[in-house]
Amino acid sequence: MTLAARRTATAYAFLALPLVFFISVRFGPMLYMMAMSLTDWGLLRKVLRFVGFSNYATIFADPVFLKSLSNTATYAIFGTPAVIVISLCLALLLDNVHGKGRSLFRLIYVLPYITPLVAVAWVWRWMFETPPLGIVNALLVGIGLPAREFLNSPTQALPSILTVNVWVDLGYCTTVFLAGIQTIPRGIIEAARIDGASARQILRRIVLPLLLPVTLFLTVIEGIQFLRIFTQVYNMSYQASGGPLNSTKSAALYIYQKAFTDFNMGVAASASLVLFVIILGVTLIQVRLFDRKLEY
């Protein structure tokens, strides 16, 4: 065996363990789930019956599932760009702050991200309460604006939860963007400046293109994050129902309810598979789109 071959073998040997773990903990259950989505498996049932695709027919005929899919799409379509754009702006601004100020700001932005999500959700839920409890409404009333229903309203509840999620994810994305900005060689930027490029040109022609890999990474991660949003909805909607009137229910919450309150595992498995296909599809599209422009 040559040295190179031996090195490769060593690498594979070390990779084998995580691989076994990955296969048994991730792929195994996934395949099992795919099989289960074709059965009427319920925790309360002792005999399994093969039911073909009828679970899929059931969920696509269920207005609640369709509503949860459209809610999930709303979370992702508004949430992902919002997080990316705002965190990019923050990172660019932070890049201009030097010394102790930068680490202080970075800490402030990262704090929500490192706080347990359940705690964040509950604190915001209380802040969004209707009078006389919620602090947000107290502020609104204080400056003479009408109080809002927020989580109690079928139209305002989803944006309220979405806002909190954007706020939470900002810290992470800002940090990654900031790291990305700092890897851009200063030489290129200085050369451009000497050649007379304006700050705007430098941003558009140099910084943003060079940040594309980071942006791609964050878009994919955030896209997935929003598509499988669960904790915030579970904790912020009243009675963890995804309400009022299913207006905040995400696909992940729908799956949870089917599995663990209705004990209808077969239906839950098929809904999971649908969500999986959607996330896979969206991710592939994102990777393709960004990949083309990555070449310089």
Place this chain on the structure above:
Amino acid sequence: MKRARARVFLLIAMLIGAGAAHAQEVTITYWQYFYESKVNLMNDLIEKFQAENPGIKVDQVTFPYESYQQKVAAAVPAGEGPDVVNLFYGWLPLWVKSGYIQPLPAPDFSSDYFHKNFYPFVAEAVSFGGKNYAVPTAVRTLALLYNKKLFRDAGLDPNAPPKTLDELAAYAKRLSKYDAQGNLVQAGLLMQPSGQGHVWLREGLFRQFGAIPYSPDGRKVTYDSPAGIQAFQWYMDRITKDKVGYPNFSTDDVTAFRAQKGAMNVDGSFRIATLNAVKDLEWGAAELPTYKGIKSNFASFWANAIVSGVSGKKLEASVKFLKFITSASVQIQWLEKVGELPATPSLSEKFKNDPVISVFLKGLSYAHATSYVDEAAQRQIFMDAVDEVNLKKADPAAVLKAAAEKEQKLIDDFWK
């Protein structure tokens, strides 16, 4: 060498001895959800039971309420669950249908036994196809709970709670407070369908207005009659017209009542201990207000059942244990330490003069227990119906019709 051999011999002798002792002992496992006063009392009871029944050992295992049903559902089919299990009566149809629990042995738990010892709604709810499946220690029912201090603040007599629905509506208006913008800051009457609101409507208001919520066998939804619509309209008017309360006001009804942000609430007897523990809360209980002289109430209970597959000595021990935890003396302790009402009517005599307990006891005599097929889903239907009218300004009559259809489908699918 000799000593070593002696030691081995001794060890073997001890093992055999332990094995023999073990063979005589039966261990049964009891599951309930975690509610501190219940768990502590049960630990004491188990000790007493074991002392009275040498050879039987009882293990108590508890889970948080939220995950209780999941744990049972996962463990029982796998044969790793409890022998005796505590369950909400509303889960019975599902558990019986899925073969989770077995009929209680007839000689010990005959229908006669149930009719003689328990409230009629208990005997009705635990019987499926002529067999009885579960036996309760305690029952619960609803009453109007009110805050005496807030009554005084509003110039109302704290010892004269509303007696009729009309009075209730009028009192609720006087007890409500609003800020300059008109936002409700103190609810006169807490309206929480996700709490006890949906059962107050289901078995209380519907019947009082002259509607019959379900057919006698529980298989047919019948509350979408003109009288039912009237009842639903009355409930919704408190939210939309009088604005004396709305779902999730100050988080939920219990929180609001404890924080003294709500003056009146319809809640269950299981809340007695919780409310007594709140400092500075001066509260009273009254029978549910009547309508045109008609009284109606909702009753429910947690019961104990024996899991399928338990047989032989374990079954014998389980039956003994069931008899014990539903005995008269345990029922009395249950009331004193947990705050739930005895499931045997004759035991209530002693509490006739207790100002709070007596109110709930009176309610039991005209209470109905809904025969659920899926309690959570049926509750959700009522929560959504209230939201449809309150948040989307939908027509109550149409909403109630749709709700009835939805619930009918749920019931039909279950019995299919």
